[in-house]
Amino acid sequence: MSNNILEMRSITKTFPGVKALQDVSLDVARGEIHAICGENGAGKSTLMKVLSGVYPHGTYDGEIVFEGEVAKFHSINDSEHLGIVIIHQELALVPFLSVAENIFLGNEQRSKSGLIDWNATNAEAAKLLARVGLAENPTTIVSQLGVGKQQLIEIAKALSKRVKLLILDEPTAALNDTDSAHLLDLLRHLQGQGITSIMISHKLNEIEAIADSTTIIRDGKTIETLNMKADAVTQNRIIKGMVGRDLENRFPDRTPEIGEEVFRVEDWSVHHPTQADRMVVKGASFAVNAGEVIGIAGLMGAGRTELAMSVFGRSYGRDISGRIYKRGKEIKVRTVSEAIDHGLAYATEDRKRYGLNLIEDIKRNVSAASLGKLSRRGWVNGNEELKVAEEYRLSLNIKAPTVSSVVGKLSGGNQQKVVLSKWIYTDADVLILDEPTRGIDVGAKYEIYTIINRLVAAGKSVIVISSELPELLGICDRIYTLAFGRITGVVDVADATQERLMELMTKVKD
Structure with a gap:
């Protein structure tokens, strides 16, 4: 008897003008953590939507076998009934409902009279939260919690449905390192309880650390499945399968040609938009030259995005003070339109x-x-x-x-x-790029880096905000560090290390 909990055989899915999946096959062993890798647009999420019934039986060719039986899912309810639960990259929680209400939404705990039993709902929710290691009151409103905790609530919701196969689509894309590590530990814990997981991720270091097997999909086709332990698979080996070639350098070569100062911000302070007594940016100053890429590094909550948005036409915050100079002349950027007119651009971290x-x-x-x-x-x-x-x-x-x-x-x-x-x-003369490669694969990242190089080669100035220190070290000329709303240092990339940057990112400055 096969040890596979899931077999997907020759799955083909076509959209108008596009063949998203072509003869894709996938075997997942019972109790393993199985990673799926591929470039953006390779078909990973489409395959999981076929599996979970988002794309119902009859809209694709091929066969799904779950626990030895052919499965024909006509809706997501059908797959959940058998214990297959998918957690999408965009979390599906209702922000103004409580944790308990979200966990049991559509699966309400009812009394004999048919009404919702709130005591039972909150008690069962507390047990599920304990299983995922989240010490929150079940009556807490979800919008009051951070993304990392919301991700754990999604997993608790899956556990409430007696999940056998848990599918996670980019579960750590929006998480910091601490929350990501906690989530990976939780997946190992669930594995110990017999729960099988399929994890789609672009973070190859996490896949290398946690996956038992990894299936690579490229251009809608299955390329190979790797045994992560037996084959001693490295990140470079996965990249080769994803892009079809060795990617010797993660970052394209660039010879900097840095000119005169183009843009300077001095003594910039910003208050929280609804909490008037709370400063989120405190006296920040930085500058960027023509043909230069500068980075802004900081931990979650340091004020990176708040700094960028407030500079770009005061699109964040209140009681903003400070000065902005363009080519040595002070300019006013009180609105987004004024910012654009002065040659500024801001690519947000939340593109959707x-x-x-x-x-x-x-x-x-x-x-x-x-x-x-x-x-x-x-x-x-x-x-x-x-x-x-x-x-x-x-x-x-x-x-x-x-x-x-x-x-x-x-x-x-x-x-x-x-x-x-x-x-x-x-x-624009100055482009602020906030997390420009978040949630995209290594091949697409390389293309984004190449675009950045083209911009600075044309004399533009680029400011990159990123949570990934290796990325900043790979593409920047100088890196500013931000901690608790303050600029705590600036380091030439030739002298920078991750350890030095982390030291400055955690520095408390009076």
Whole structure:
């Protein structure tokens, strides 16, 4: 008898004009942690949506065998009934309901009279929270908790459905190192309880640390499945399978040609938008030159995004003070429009919520910040808009059939390229890129780094905010560190190490 809890045989899934999966097969052994790797758009999430019934039986070719029986899931309820639970990258919690209400939403604990038994609901929720190591009151409103705790609540919700096979799509993408480590420990703990897990992730160090087997998917096809322990698999070995070649260098070569100072911020302070007595940025000063990439490093909550958004047209915070200079002359950037007019651009860390219109096409997204350049007498020149978008689709290698493709259906890496296209088209002198490679694969990251190099080679100034210190060390010329809202240091990349940066990122400055 097979030891596999799951077998997916010759799965093929087609969307109009695109074959997302082609003859994909996957075997998952009972009780293992099985990783799935691949570039953005390779078909990983599509395969899991087929498995979980999001794409119902009949909309794809192939066969699913779960616990030895052929499964034909017509909805996500069908797969959950058998113990298959998927946790998507975008968490599906209701922010204004309590932890207990979220855990049992759609699976309510009812009394004999048919009404919800709140005592039982809260008691069972407390037991599930204990299983995932979360010491929160079940009546706590979910919006009051951080992303790491919300991820654990999603797992507690899965446990309430007597999960046998847990699917996690990029579970640590938005987590800091501490929360990520806790989540991986929890998966090992659940494995000890007999729960099988499938984990999609771009963080190869985590896969190397936790996975028993890794299946690599490329261009909608299964490439290979690696036994992580027996084959002594390295990150470079996984990368080779993902991109189809050895990626000798994670970062493209660049010879810096740094010019005069372009942009400077002095003594910048920002108060929290709703808590007037709380300062989130305290007297921060930094500068960037033409042709230079500077990094801003800091732990979660240090104020990195708050600093960037407040500088970009005061789009965050209140009672903001300080001065901004462009080529030595003080400028006013009281609104986003003024910031754009002064040659500033800001690519947000949350591309889905703030960076893109997901129900619009590539063409409309690329032109969104520069309609004035395309307008004549108040009307947008549609032919010119189409031409511009097509140029960026080709030059930034956006993988989509046409610029009429809806952005919400693109992979994360291609969505990020659309965000960059939008801001590059503004012809900004200073581009602030907030977590520009979050949630995208190693191949797409390399392409983003190449785009950054092209920008600075053209004399632009680039500011990169990133949670990944190796990334900052690989692409920046200088790195500023931020702790508790204050700039605590600036280090030339030639002299920087992760240890030195971490020391400055945790420094308390009076």
